[in-house]
Amino acid sequence: MRISIHIATKDRHSEVSLLLQSLREQSYQDWDIVMCDESQTPIDSCEFLVMLINKIREEGHHVNVFRNDLSRGVCHVRNLLLENDYFKNPLILRLDDDVVLEADYIQKLVDVIHLGYDIASGVTPSFRHPLVKRENTFVKPIINAIETDDVGNITKFGDDCGIGYIEDDIIPTHHFRSCALFKSKVFDKIKYPTNLTPVGFREESFISIEALLAGYKLAVHTGAIAWHFQTMSGGCRYPDYTEKVQTDDKTFQEWFKKKFQKHGDFLKKYDEKCK
Numbered sequence: 001m002r003i004s005i006h007i008a009t010k011d012r013h014s015e016v017s018l019l020l021q022s023l024r025e026q027s028y029q030d031w032d033i034v035m036c037d038e039s040q041t042p043i044d045s046c047e048f049l050v051m052l053i054n055k056i057r058e059e060g061h062h063v064n065v066f067r068n069d070l071s072r073g074v075c076h077v078r079n080l081l082l083e084n085d086y087f088k089n090p091l092i093l094r095l096d097d098d099v100v101l102e103a104d105y106i107q108k109l110v111d112v113i114h115l116g117y118d119i120a121s122g123v124t125p126s127f128r129h130p131l132v133k134r135e136n137t138f139v140k141p142i143i144n145a146i147e148t149d150d151v152g153n154i155t156k157f158g159d160d161c162g163i164g165y166i167e168d169d170i171i172p173t174h175h176f177r178s179c180a181l182f183k184s185k186v187f188d189k190i191k192y193p194t195n196l197t198p199v200g201f202r203e204e205s206f207i208s209i210e211a212l213l214a215g216y217k218l219a220v221h222t223g224a225i226a227w228h229f230q231t232m233s234g235g236c237r238y239p240d241y242t243e244k245v246q247t248d249d250k251t252f253q254e255w256f257k258k259k260f261q262k263h264g265d266f267l268k269k270y271d272e273k274c275k
Contacts, residue, residue, distance in 0.1 A: 001110065002089040003031040003181070006081040008074060009097035010038040013046050015229050016097045020052050024059065028106040032062040032087045036080050038071050062087060073198030079191055092182045098229040099124065099179055108224035109181035112170055118183045118216035119208070121176035122224025143220050144173035146205075146267060152260025154253055157205075168223030172274035174267055175208035176218060179226045189214045195255075199241060201248035209256060212270050213263065 005023065009016045023031070033056065037043045043065055044050060053063050066084055068077060078094065085092070091113065093106065105122055112120030121144070145158040159177060190210040192203055208218060238244055260266070 003091040003093050004085050004087045004089040005033045006094045007035040008077040012097045018100050022101040026106050034085045035065045036077050038068050074200035075192040075203050095179050099226040102225045105224050108221045112219050117219040119218040121180040121220050124178050124226050124228045126228050146174045152257040173218050173220045175205045196248045197244040199244045201245040202252040
């Protein structure tokens, strides 16, 4: 199954170069790239990046790089990438621009899709921390899971938090983290939220819950690793970044509670369906 790789990038030329090189080294090579460039210095003026992109084209991949000069935040860019994906591939892989994928990352996410899931994600440990091993008996209940009380207030977010794991495992999950592979049909029903601030905090959780409510299934592959630089980009330049994050979190929490009250404990129903 051919993949459209979606990359939103902003002033991270060094990091996105490393990402592109890690794509060239993937064991799974059936893909094209759609990239939205919001950089102050456009990618097409960076000689090394242009050379690297041309090399990728020579190796059999289509690459569509387009500019967005009117920056309105990460969710807007994610939707622009969907609108400018002319390849119509059956799968879409959304990647952050400051990650480096281990060589089997894409293949492992494709393996999850072959098991019948509609969205697959890996884990994103930070370069700043060592690969920590934990017992799977402790890991399984918390990987990207959301816990609530009986009226729909979120009491806990279980994020992968950049931790590595003892062994490869595929675990049903409530929401994905960063670099996820989708069946393209998922976006026939849902789009990225437009009610968040430009930093787009919780956008992954928003679209994950929308997908769950639409009947799609999500899983995380604990052996699929994308190393995360965590370097500052567009969102982090906002002087009120922390305030925007808090606003987005509150927006999501309130939205989630309304969905809970309308549909009941849909997370519990989902967990039972995945057993």
